[in-house]
Amino acid sequence: MGAGGALNRNPINVEKLALIDDATRAACDSLDGVADGIINDPRACTGDHFSAQDLICSTDNTEQCLTRAEADTLEKLYDGPVLKDGTRLSWGLAKGAENAGDWEYWLFGDESEGGAPMNEQMGRGGLARVMGDPEIDFASFDLESNWHRIEQASRSRDVRDTDLTAFRQSGGKLVIYQGWNDAIVRPMVTIEYVEEVRENTPDTEDFMRLYMMPGVAHCGRGPGPDDAPFLEAVVNWVESDSPPHELIATKHSEAGEALMTRPLCPYPEAARYRGQGSIVKASNFRCRE
Ligand SMILES: [Ca+2]
Numbered sequence: 087m088g089a090g091g092a093l094n095r096n097p098i099n100v101e102k103l104a105l106i107d108d109a110t111r112a113a114c115d116s117l118d119g120v121a122d123g124i125i126n127d128p129r130a131c132t133g134d135h136f137s138a139q140d141l142i143c144s145t146d147n148t149e150q151c152l153t154r155a156e157a158d159t160l161e162k163l164y165d166g167p168v169l170k171d172g173t174r175l176s177w178g179l180a181k182g183a184e185n186a187g188d189w190e191y192w193l194f195g196d197e198s199e200g201g202a203p204m205n206e207q208m209g210r211g212g213l214a215r216v217m218g219d220p221e222i223d224f225a226s227f228d229l230e231s232n233w234h235r236i237e238q239a240s241r242s243r244d245v246r247d248t249d250l251t252a253f254r255q256s257g258g259k260l261v262i263y264q265g266w267n268d269a270i271v272r273p274m275v276t277i278e279y280v281e282e283v284r285e286n287t288p289d290t291e292d293f294m295r296l297y298m299m300p301g302v303a304h305c306g307r308g309p310g311p312d313d314a315p316f317l318e319a320v321v322n323w324v325e326s327d328s329p330p331h332e333l334i335a336t337k338h339s340e341a342g343e344a345l346m347t348r349p350l351c352p353y354p355e356a357a358r359y360r361g362q363g364s365i366v367k368a369s370n371f372r373c374r375e
Contacts, residue, residue, distance in 0.1 A: 092162040093193060093203075094225040096155040100194045105150060106160065107185035110136050114181060120359045122346075122366075123309040124301035127356060128180035128266055128273075136181060138164070163193070166272065167229060175233055177274035183267035183310075188303035192269045205270055212239075248282040253293070259323040260294045261316050261330065263350070265302035273298065280353065295319075295330055296353040311335035311348045332357075332373045349373055 098106075111123060113136035118126035125131055138160035143151035152160065166178030179189075190196055195203040206224050214222040216239045217232065229236075240246070253260070264276040280296045287294075301310025314335035322328045330352070337346040346366040349357045351373035363370035 092159045096159045098152070098156045098159055098194075099149075100190055100196075101149060102152060102156065103185040103189055103194075105141065105152075106138075107183065109141055110181040110184065118300075118356075118359075120365050125180075125182035125266070126300045127298075128182050131181040137161075166274075167233070169230060169233065175229075175237075177272045177278070179269055180266050180273050183301055183303060183308040186267065186303050186308040188267065188269035188307055192304070245279065248279065248286040250283055250287045250290075250294070254287065254289065257324070258293060259320055261297070261320045261323070262295070263297040263299055263314070263316055265299045265304060265306075265308065265312070266310070267302060267308050268304045270304050277353070291329075297333060297350045298353050298356070299335065299350060300348075300357075309337075311337040311346055311350075313338060314350050334368045 110125065110131060114125045114128070114131035115121055115123060117130045117135065118124075120126075138152065138157040141152040141160075142154055142157050162178075164178045164181060167175040169175065191203075192205045193203050195201050195206070210222065210224065213224075213227070213236075214220050216235055217227075250258075250260070262276065262280065264271065264273050266273050276296065277298070280294070283294065284290045297314070297316070299310055299312060299314070302308045302312045306312045312335065314333045316333070319330035319333055323330060332349040332351055334347050335350045336344050337348075339345050347368035349368050349371050351357055355373040355375050357371040358374055359365065360370050360372060
């Protein structure tokens with residue numbers, strides 16, 4: 087059943103995103119060795135550490151717990167679209183930064199954007215065309231019986247070619263970045279794509295890097311440092327034959343003041359704390375697998 091459908095049928099009170107964000111952080115922030123509000127690799131935040139079921143109210147519904155329906159919907163958002171027979175169609179959302187703004191904007195909708203979630207506003211036209219139904223209704227859409235039509239449409243619309251040999255031979259360089267807490271371009275979709283390119287294209291180290299950005303939502307927002315010199319990285323690679331390794335990302339305050347720096351690392355490396363010194367200084371971290 088589709089995760090978005092679950093949210094339509096059994097909405098989560100948007101006010102509870104703060105509760106969810108606090109709970110995932112309390113359970114999983116320190117798994118990477120640094121209590122900084124950032125879950126470095128949400129894959130480590132398994133059900134052993136945090137389950138939506140842990141937040142279910144023991145008495146009447148209050149603001150400080152989830153109804154059973156809300157908890158079930160939250161699990162579906164993390165799980166992503168999985169058919170009844172267990173077939174995974176795609177990936178879900180990563181845990182962490184649920185209250186950073188991305189979930190509300192893309193999945194819940196806010197009044198400033200006309201109420202409906204942005205993924206629905208942007209996706210409605212595409213789904214209507216695929217299904218041949220201009221009046222398509224997200225809330226009642228049945229993914230279980232229609233997923234193959236979406237799959238078929240995806241073949242001509244999505245980035246699915248994982249043999250980038252021609253791109254490499256033409257001298258192209260590819261630097262990809264992806265927020266771990268992006269609520270619309272799900273992080274595992276990007277990781278899976280890059281891993282498939284590595285399987286199907288020789289010498290990917292010569293032309294491709296992926297930078298996962300912990301605690302970062304869709305291109306920005308969230309607790310993680312989100313300002314990094316990706317353009318310089320690709321320019322230096324193309325023009326000076328200087329491949330990028332670690333890139334220093336900065337987190338700014340609303341006023342533009344630098345609050346934190348942290349290395350971003352070529353995947354599958356990640357920034358590890360050296361064990362001493364300020365946790366807001368990049369020099370106290372190093373990239374390793
Ligand atoms: Ca952390």
